[in-house]
Amino acid sequence: MAYTTRDQWHEHYAEGGGWRPVRPEELDPLAARLGPGAGRRLLDVGCGDGGYAASLAGLGFTVLGVDYAASAIEAARARPSAGVELGFQVFDIEQDDPATLPDDTFDVITVRLVLAFLDQPRFLGTARRLLAPTGQLVVTTPLAERLPAERQDIGLTADDLAVLQTGWSRVETYDVDTLRVITLSDTPTDQRTVSDLSGKLIAMPAPNTSPGPAMDELDSARAEHHGRPEPLLTFPEGDDPDGPDLPDVEEPEEV
DSSP, X not given: OOOOSHHHHHHHHXXXXXXXXXXXXXXXXXXXXXXXXXXXXXXXXXXXXXXXXXXXXXXXXXXXXXXXXXXXXXXXXTSOOTTSOEEEEEOOTTTSOGGGSSOSOEEEEEEESOXXXXXXXXXXXXXXXXXXXXXXXXXXXXXXXXXXXXXXXXXXXXXXXXXXXXXXXXXXXXXXXXXXEEEEEOOXXXXXXXXXXXXXXXXXXXXXXXXXXXXXXXXXHHHHHTXXXXXXXXXXXXXXXXXXXXXXXXXXXXX
């Protein structure tokens, strides 16, 4: 049976209990999905003894780890943190006022091995309020179907996953043993993304089929993307759209 109260978790960490360590096969694919950490703020919810938060800070993020168990935060603060931007705070994501956090928006929010213990709709509402418009929510969770019957309460079911993934414009997943790592994000409604051959994401204007300035802007964007300063051929208003009129050419006399 999993712990369900603050006192149980406090006792767990006070007695030196730890948390599942993060391994390269879990962290490396996540680092590739998140991109460079420098200059970006990350909130790690349910940070426990701080091991995962420290790994994320090692990727360059400015990390704040929060947990509602005071003994967990004490253990986390005892970790060496030289050379990284890493802090910890006692905070209950379900009950406490987010205004008490040092930042009101984060580029990334992570919740690792914790979501099964939370009120999922309440947590997701808070996470969306704290995420920057193009921010990413990363959920790492055991899958209930891959666990022994007596431990399935620490994992998410197929129904839980469906609720979690609803309403996001982009969902990416990968598995590590019994764990699933899910990255959720929203793309602004006025942008779409396409990939060039190098895999770099390029922001493109949203499609617009109406005539007028919006189409002119789209033509300019396309021309710039292909290295052309302007369209190759333009037609004055009123000209035949099938092509410009060409002068008659006399056939050469036969010799």
